[in-house]
Amino acid sequence: MMKGFSNIDTVQGVCENCEEETILVAIVTDYYRCTNCGADTRQHINGSIRYIKLTESDKAYIKANNDTYNTDKR
Numbered sequence: 001m002m003k004g005f006s007n008i009d010t011v012q013g014v015c016e017n018c019e020e021e022t023i024l025v026a027i028v029t030d031y032y033r034c035t036n037c038g039a040d041t042r043q044h045i046n047g048s049i050r051y052i053k054l055t056e057s058d059k060a061y062i063k064a065n066n067d068t069y070n071t072d073k074r
């Protein structure tokens with residue numbers, strides 16, 4: 001079942017964690033998960049778009065804003 005898949009926000013970019021050009025899937029606004037290495041990154045726009053590694057406060061933000069992020073995977 002591919003139901004809902006079209007609603008997933010994906011972007012192409014270079015992941016700063018694995019340094020590969022890859023597809024990144026939005027998990028929370030401005031936060032994306034690399035489909036290559038699985039790392040979560042934050043979209044940073046400063047002239048060009050980068051996907052940078054998360055800080056601890058970024059991780060806390062994601063947990064606070066995405067109920068399914070930790071445990072409740074459906």
Ligand SMILES: [Zn+2]
Nearest residue numbers: 015018034037
């Ligand atoms: Zn990556």
